[in-house]
Amino acid sequence: MKLNANASEMYVNGSGFRAIERVKKVHHTTIISWVKQIASQLPENPETTEIPEITEIDELETFVGSKKTKFGFGA
Numbered sequence: 201m202k203l204n205a206n207a208s209e210m211y212v213n214g215s216g217f218r219a220i221e222r223v224k225k226v227h228h229t230t231i232i233s234w235v236k237q238i239a240s241q242l243p244e245n246p247e248t249t250e251i252p253e254i255t256e257i258d259e260l261e262t263f264v265g266s267k268k269t270k271f272g273f274g275a
Contacts, residue, residue: 204234211235 203224210220217228224231 207231208235208238 203226207220207224207226210223211217211231215223217231220226220231221228
């Protein structure tokens, strides 16, 4: 059970299934089934009664350079 918990924790922290497979020496389909088992035990919609006072919103900014493309567009 400890291996299952460690692998699931790695997944939650951003590791991919195949990366976990390489580290834990367990086939990635086994890890996927472990994550699915744990996910099935979680509530559908967690109850929230508290409204947050501060919210962080990420912004995506893009910059288009002035380099001409192969199609002749650009500044």
